[in-house]
Amino acid sequence: MMQPKVELNFRHTYLRCFLISAVVPILAIFVILSLYYDREAVSFSREVLAGAMDAGENALETSFAEIEQISFTPYLYKEVSQTMTYMKNGFLRPGVEGYGYLDLASLESNYTMLFTKMLHSSQQKVQAISFYPFGAALGDCYAIERDTAGLSRTQVSAAEVDRLYGYTVPHGSAPAFLSLDGDEPHQTYSLLRTIKDYDSGKELGILRIDTSLSSLAPCLVGMQVTENSALMLCDSQGQIVYCDGTVKPGLMEQAQGGADEGVLGSQRYTFQRRSPGSTGWTLFHAASVSDIRLSNAGATFLIFAVTLLAFLAAFILYRAQSANMISSIESILYAIRQLQEGNLSYVCAVKDKKELLMIADTLNKTGKKLDDLIRTEAEARTSQSKAEYLALQSQINPHFLYNTLNGFIALNRLGEKQLLETSIIQLTKLFRYICSNSDVSTPAREFDFATQYLELQKLRFEERITYTVVVGEGTGDLPVPKLVIQPIVENCIVHGMEEDDEPIEIILRSYVKKSGEGQAALILEVVDTGVGFDTAKLRDSPRVGLNNVTQRLNLFREGSHYEVSSTPGRGTTARIIIPLESARQ
Structure with a gap:
């Protein structure tokens, strides 16, 4: 009769611990x-x-x-500057006879073609490029419009x-950005710049570039504007x-007063301002504090709802776990023994927990043992791969070195x-390349190394x-092993x-080369006109060096492989295929 009472008290004790350690802190933290x-x-x-303003400023x-x-x-x-000089002198006016040695038609055509290309190729919506010359042609306007x-x-x-x-004078040699539209709302903004002669430095006229304001709209995406907030962009003259x-x-x-906060009526505002570049323009944002709080009310409610759901889930889990704690401990201990004996496939259905220190200690030892075994195996595999990798890099035929030195003596x-x-310099370059620390090269350097090797041979x-x-276009600097x-x-x-003297x-x-699925691959091809061989016998040959090449290709990039095709008496073709995607670290 005493056991139920003891179990009831035990559950009440755990419930009080749960309430004190979970519920009370959660409520206190939520209120604070x-x-x-x-x-x-x-x-x-x-x-x-x-952050959004900074991004908008950079975009502007x-x-x-x-x-x-x-x-x-x-x-x-130079031809544009010359054309503007002739515009200033009035040579391009209709009916004006120019000098016979001046090809005005060609200069005008080049001037028009160049500015038209820039007008249509610009990512900004340039509407017109105009030039207002000084001097004899004062009052002329030469324009190229979209x-x-x-x-x-x-x-x-x-x-x-x-x-x-007058707009350009305060800016000196720098351009002036401002809105010259007479009507509002403004549709375009303009760049004004005084153009000077390339050689003499004399002022030729005013260059004006009119651009649609709609091209600036993407720069301002991401800055939220609520009911009582506003985003304003003002030019160098203070116009919105x-x-x-x-x-x-x-x-x-x-x-515009420079304050970080302000009050207007019943609304309190915070201000942000940015000045993109040296244009004199200013980007203003006035954010309503009440709108900010209103937008955050939903987030506050969501946090409360998530917290409540988390509490309910924790309570349900607590009830499910504590119901069978005592009956579960033996199953846990048995499972630990099975793990220590190597029976890793055993699955234990644990409903509760007890004697946490012993369980944690046993599981930690088991986990450490497994971790040590896995790490040892991984290090062994890595060491083996590195050894094979270095063996190939350091591979050089002693007979080649012996024959080369004999050639030097001769x-x-x-x-x-x-x-x-x-020849000695070439051999030095070979060894310098072989002994370099880098494991990655390029087709150009690999072919250069092979060329030096062939010269010594x-x-x-x-x-x-x-x-x-032959180094294909765009392949010389691609990474290869x-x-x-x-x-x-x-x-x-x-x-x-x-064995005879056949060359x-x-x-x-x-x-x-691209495959049918659109996958691109780099092909390194070595073709010879030698005696060739039967490829059916290739599988039975040791091929230690070429096997290492294949393994290094697999380590370098997934999907890389090595192919050989040959016909007796007609030569051999070897190809290294390296995909240009899915590169491994």
């Missing part, structure tokens, strides 16, 4: 965070908006920089040219050229000092060896040359 979150929500939203700077790049055209192209073809000439007043010039939201009277003045006895010096075989190297070509070239000489030609080439 609710009070703290309201104060920090505004600060957090301000930081998020600051990029847009302005692209337009500014077009304005450098007269300084980058919707019309060719160079058009119109007449404007001298006062209009002076007005445009872009606005998202409602700009209430007095809000613009407070935003050259010395014949007095061929220049050829001897060149020609000391022994003289004119019996000829070779051709180091020392994969030379072993194949060495096989061409060792196994491909006949052999070796062709090295690289190219990119």
